[in-house]
Amino acid sequence: MRTRVVSALTAGGALLTLSGCGAADMTKQASPYANVGGAKTVTLSVQSWVGAQADVAVPEYLLTHELGYRVDKVQIDEVPAWDALSQGRVDAIMEDWGHPDQEKLYIKDKKTITPGGDLGVTGHIGWFVPTYFAKKHPDVTDWKNLNKYADQFRTAESGGQGQLMDGSPSFLTNDKALVKNLGLDYQVVFAGSEAAQITQIKQFAKQRKPFLTYWYKPQWLFEKVPMTEVKLPKYKTGCDADPKKIKCEYPHTPLQKYLNADFAKHGGKAARFLKNFKWTEADQSEVALDIADKKMSPQDAAKKWVERHKAKWQSWIPK
Structure with missing residues (x-):
């Protein structure tokens, strides 16, 4: 549900890497940057609506410029994103609108996914x-x-x-x-x-x-x-x-974040930062409007927001 502005979804819920050179078929392999031993990398699932794009753009900017991480983004449909998160092919979903079946399977039963807290936005x-x-x-x-x-x-x-x-x-x-x-x-x-x-x-x-x-x-x-x-x-x-x-x-629906369970335990400052990330509908709409209506790149829209709201995002950065 919601606002799609990035490239078209791949058929059958296939994952599509959005960073690096070109696009890679992610249906049969993990992200090349997910769970690389010793590497400061984070892989985020990007849903195809612009609000979710905004939810990834700002964390990506701060993880890169404030915490020194490389951020890889993977575009995937809502339900397949849970499978990818469970398998460690992505580290976090930054906006979920409620999928009780997946929550039961992966959080309660398999324990491969853990809640990352409220996004701060009600959908x-x-x-x-x-x-x-x-x-x-x-x-x-x-x-x-x-x-x-x-x-x-x-x-x-x-x-x-x-x-x-x-x-x-x-x-x-x-x-x-x-x-x-x-x-x-x-x-x-x-x-x-x-x-x-x-x-x-x-x-x-x-x-x-x-x-x-x-x-x-x-x-x-x-x-x-x-x-x-x-x-x-x-x-x-x-x-x-x-x-x-x-x-x-x-x-x-209070929108939620979810983390891969292993990443939540061993992801260091990146995992703590993503748990801390929480903003308002006005914040999200500000970035989304810049991306979708003013045709700014997600990176430029994120930079603009970060420069205007330092007092807010500083509290997200782990000490």
Whole structure:
């Protein structure tokens, strides 16, 4: 779920190294920099949305310039990232939106992964319409009235139904089950990536057209295209336990970091630093906006943030 601005995800959850010369297939080998004896290297999993990119860019900059580490980055889908972390192919995941099955398998049962603490940001997925449409049709913000507007949300891709636009099929989504179980006259249409979804949202907004989209907070696009959330049935603990029977909204999720268990024990200052790293939604959005909207490189965006927030990041550096 969330904001994809880096290169397209490799098929089947393959890992793709983002540092060094060229790209290497990481499906059958460990990162060349992970767990190298005596080497001051750290390998971080990079999810494909821009918020997660920001979560890696700032630690990478500080690990490199303040602690003297080489940082390798590996791009991988959300669930396969847990496998890679368990196997030591990456050392840390810096933003996770909640995967109970993986947590049970790798943290409780296998004990190959350990929690790295709160990221400091609370994530929330939901359905959104443009605020300019919600102001004209206030009742559209109640899911019970969505069928009333299905014709206005129809596109060539959705056929005779309204379109609910999602990003990548790899994102955490309950939308197909929600549409079916709530009896909605809508078709889930995947844009293919966050970048493609952002492009479509901007095009709709430029033309002042109505649209219904899966989206998430925190996300910098809200500053460019104001959107209003559609209220789905209230979330209650356990209401999403059976993916096929879901009829409730997405929860508000305190985003988490996770470390490879061996790295957490033996990773020295790098492991302690990553555990200490904790910032706010405003911090993340500041860096993400520079990357996605102002087209700065993650490294330059991180440097800009670090130079402006010295008092904050100094507390993360192990003594």
